[in-house]
Structures are given as C-alpha cells and as structure tokens.
Amino acid sequence: MSFSAVIFDFFGTLTPSTPSGIWDEHAARSAAPLGIPVEQWRRALDESFPERAVGAMGDLPRTIRTLARRCGVDPGDEALAAATAARLACQRELFVFRDDALETLERLRRDGLRIGVLSDCTIELAETLPTLPLAPLVDAVVLSCQEGRRKPDPELFRQVARELDTPTGDCLYVGDGGGDELSGATAQGMTAVMLRAGDWAINDAHAREDSWPGPFFSTLSHVVAAAGDPALITA
Template sequence: MSALRAVIFDFFGTLTRSVRRGPQHAEIARALGCDPEVVRGVLDRTFHSRAKGAFGSAEATLRWVSEQAGGRPRPAQLRAAVPARVDALKADTQLRLDAVSALTEIRGRGLATALISDCTHELPAFLPSLPVAGLLDASVFSVEVGFCKPDPRIYLTACERLGVRPEECVYVGDGGSHELTGAEAVGMTAVRLAAPDLADHLVFGRDTRFRGAAVDSLTELLTLIDRRPVLV
C-alpha cells in the first residue's frame, strides 16, 4: 500500500449535511415566468449536462432551463436570477459540524486536501465564502473542467493540481455520481460517508456497486486515515 499524501472530498452531502432544494428555488422559477415543479423536473433530468457546462454561462444556462420549462424570461430577469440562484444554493448548504475540524486535523498530519464536485456555476461562486475554503489545497469543479464523476479525468485533474499519484490518495464521498467506484478505478482508496442524515439527500447516480469502507462521520474518517502510513 502506497504512503498517503492527500485526502480528496466530495462537497454536497460530504463536507455538507444532506441537501434539499429550499423555497428560494420556487421563487426564482416564478420570477422567470415558470412553474416551479416544471423547472424542478428540468433541473433533475439535466443535472449532469448542466454540471458539465453544456449550456454555457450561468445566465445562458438559466435561460435554457427556463425555456425548457415554458418560460421566456427577459434579460433583466435572467441577470437578477443568477445571483439569486447562488444565494439559493448557498442557503441549501450547511457544512457538517466536524467539516472544519476534520480538514484541520488532516492538514495537521501533513496531508494535502482537495475538493472534487459535480456542480453547476453556483458552487464556485460561493465556496470562497465558506470556512472550509482556506483548508483546501485544490478544488476541481465539473462545470469548469467540462466532465463529471466518474470520468477518470476529474480525479486525475485533482491529483495533478496536488502533485500526487492516485494511489497516494483517499477519496471520501456520499456516493453520488458513481464517485466511489470511479475513484477506485483510477487507483484511489475510496471511503463512503454514510452519515444518518443522508437518507433524504438529493443525489444523482447513486453508487450502489461500491463495497469498500464506510464511516458515519468525518471525525471517524480520521481513525481510518491514521491506519495508513503518511508520506511527508
């Protein structure tokens, strides 16, 4: 087993608690002249395409979603909806109580940390305002690189930015987007976060084939990490 040099995290449902869309999303849909439930359906079935940046900028993506839902929003409505959606996604996001302490402990062990997230334009906009931002040595956002988990390139991009090899990494995620088996496929050690609150987590592409290690909390993850030799 290679010495450990880095721990890489998923964001939604891993560094955060369970995520569900709050009421602000319905307000945004109505402001764009759309039925909120129709918009919800468009968002759900197009998540991975949007997370790859397939429809362009944040404003262009909102226009596309609105038109798919039957709306014809004016430019001013779209411009107002972009920051509103950032606020809505941020409102949906509650960091785990042990996220900051776990990242601090991991870095204190001499390990690098990174984030890999299948996300749309909003997460890169609000992540810098969160307490975990300064505890991450690299962040890879699908909407910026153009591919989602489990594409090997997204894991290898994180490794390249950290200057490590996949076999020197632990990857931690709740299992959306087939991320755990994807991490294993490139040589990482994958760990499922199986926190109790994830029973109602909004997830796309649940990784049902993963049979590896699982922890109930990020604090418990530290015990598992300490079983690996660390290269410093």
Template sequence: MPSYQAVLFDFFGTLTRSVQRGAAHLGTAELLGCPTETLNEVLNRTYYERATGRFGNAEATLRWVCAQAGVHPSDRAVRAAVASRHRAVRADTRLRADAVPVLAALRQRGLRTGVISDCTHELPAFLPQLAIAPLLDVRVYSVQVGRCKPDAALYLTACRRLGLAPRDCLYVGDGGSQELTGAERAGMSAVRLAAPDLAEHMVFNADRDWRGPTLGALHDVLGLAGAAVVGMGVDGRAG
C-alpha cells in the same frame, strides 16, 4: 493501513449535511414565470448536462433551462433569477460540524486536502467564502473541467494539481454520481460516508452497488488517514 499523502472529499452531502432544495428556490421559479414543479423537473433531468458547463455561464445555462421548461423570461428576469438561484443553493449548503476540524487535523498531520465536486456555477462562486476554503489545497469542479463523476478526468485533475499519484490519495464521498467507483477506477482508495442524515439527501446516479469501506461520521476518516481530531463544533457558515 495504507499511507496517504492527500484526502480528497466530495462536497455536497460529504463536507455538508444532506441537501434538499429549500424554500428559497421558489423565488427563482417566480422570477422566471415558471411553475416550481416544472422548473425542478427540468433541473433534475438536466443536472449532468448543466454540471459539465456545456451551455456556457450561469445566465446562458438558465436561459437554456427556461427553454426546456417552455418559458421565455426577459433578460432582466434571467439575471435576477441567476442571483436568486445562487442565494438559494447557498442557503441549502450547511457544512457538517466536523468539516473544519477534520480538514484542519489532516493538514496538521501534513496531508493535503481538496474537494472534487459535481456542481453547477453556484458552488465555485460561493465556496471561497466558506470556513473550509483556507483548508483546501485543491478544488476541482465539474462545471469547469467539463466532465462529471465518475469520469477519471476529475480525479486525475486533482492529482495533477497536487503533484501526486492517484495511489497516494484517499477519496471520501457519499456515493452520488458513482463517485466511489470512479475514484477506484482512477487509482485512488475510496471510502463511503454513510451518515444518518444522508437518508434525506438529494442524489443522482448513486453508487448503490458499493461494497467497499464505509464510515458513519465524517470525523471517522481521521482514523483511516492516521490523524487525530482537534476541537470540534464549528458550524461552517462563513462570510
């Protein structure tokens, strides 16, 4: 079994349970004066453009989205919608029950841990309030790096911040954004999380041809990393 010095995780669908846009997103559409279906269509179609941060901050990005949807809300409405969207994405985010115990067990064994996530502006704003935050040595967000998976830049940024070579790192993800293929191309080992709830997960550009190792539950990574799980059952809603 390979010896790793760090385990790096995808966030949505990996450290969290499956994600779908919940009812809270309806309020964002209402504030913008945009039909929910239209807004969701634009959000889906432009995900990777937005996740690279190319349109500026959260407010500027939402203005651009509105233009794509054919609506032109006031400055006040856009500011309110940015706050509404932040709350909605946060409400969609539920950590897996074993996320905190797994990260804690890895760190107790001396391994470094981190997150590499394709995301828009909301995740960097609320992740520091989550129960996993103190257990992460590095956090790499596409919206800050300016690239999305499977671009090697995200994986190599994590390695650089940790002071490790890619071969020293194990990457764990559900397979969205061809992240597993990207991790291997960057020089890491990769494993897919295939938890049952992910059948309902909102995913873009899935790694459908992945033929590498697969785990049925997040805590199974401890076997690959040589760590023993300690005390499970933390929901993860912190702050």
C-alpha cells in the same frame, strides 16, 4: 504506510445531505419571477443537470434564460435578474458544512496531509467556493463544471491527484457515493470510503452507489485516524 492526501466530495459529504423537499422549495423561489409552474421548473432543472454540471450552459443568467425558454417563457431582464439572484441565494444556502467538516480538514492539515475537493457541481459553487471557509484549508479543487466532465470520468481523479502532487495510490477518497465516485476513485488506485452519515438516506443524489460494498464511515471525524493508519479502514 499512511496516506499523503485526502480527497473529499463536496455535496452530501462536506455538507449535509439535501432532501427532495428542499430542492422543491428552492425551485419555487427561482420559478416565481419567471412565472413558470414549480413542477415544470423543477423538472427543467433536474433534466438539465448533466449539461449544467459540465458547464455546457454558460454562466448563471444564460443558464436561467435557456431553461426558461425550454419552458416556453422568454424572460425580460428584470425577471431574469430576479430569478438568477434567487437561484444563487438558494444554492448558497446549501454551502453549509457539517459540524465536524472544517475541524476534520484542519486536523488533517496539522498532520501534514494534502487536501483536495472533487465535486460534480454547477456554476454556482464554482463562483462561490473561493469565499467559503474551507477555501484556505484545501490544496486542490477540481469541479466538473470547469473541467467539462463528470464523475466517474478517470481524468477527474487523475487531475486532482496531479494537483495535489500525489500518486493516486497514496490518496484516500471520501464521498457519499454520488456519481459512482467511489468506484471511479478505486479504479484509479485510490482507497475509497463512503461517508454514510445519519442523513445519508434522505439525500436526493444523482446516480448514487447505494449498494457500495466497500468501507464506510459514519462521520467525517473518522477520516483523521484512518488517514494515518489505513488498517483502520475495513469493509
């Protein structure tokens, strides 16, 4: 029996992994207009991720202002606008897909499978995703910042399955393991596979399941055959 739907994580799965150095460089670009030391700003961003990932800090300008104040700076309108623009530009640089990502989605659609995206993310992705080239290729998108909950919250997996009109047991879930997503998907009856691509080790991920004992693929292209024949998925 083949799957009816495939659900993908976004960062580090559909997109390449992001090493720590890139986050440092991006932090420097948004810290500069605020006059905040890069290390302090990077720490504020990292520590606030749990809040930002569930949409608790509001839109991006409000988020930047709140974080700046936590760093002891009350930015003026011009500095806030510049920092917000820098942050958004940096995040959009991360919304670049793996070489085989879009082709994989297109092949899955041609094979009649429904496609979902489930991501722990902040407001920048929510604002930008409708303009990305994957938008017309997916049937359901569930983002933590819009739902007010993060992986491995069971409701996120159930929700994306509902939006795909597919029982969880008929879903294949593919992710790099961030946010305990593979265990979370498995607990809801999905078949979970880790994407362990060549850049997997450099990814600066949150609470990743590095010791995942289940099956893994080295490329997204492997998903196409496995979606049609679950027997190809072996630990």
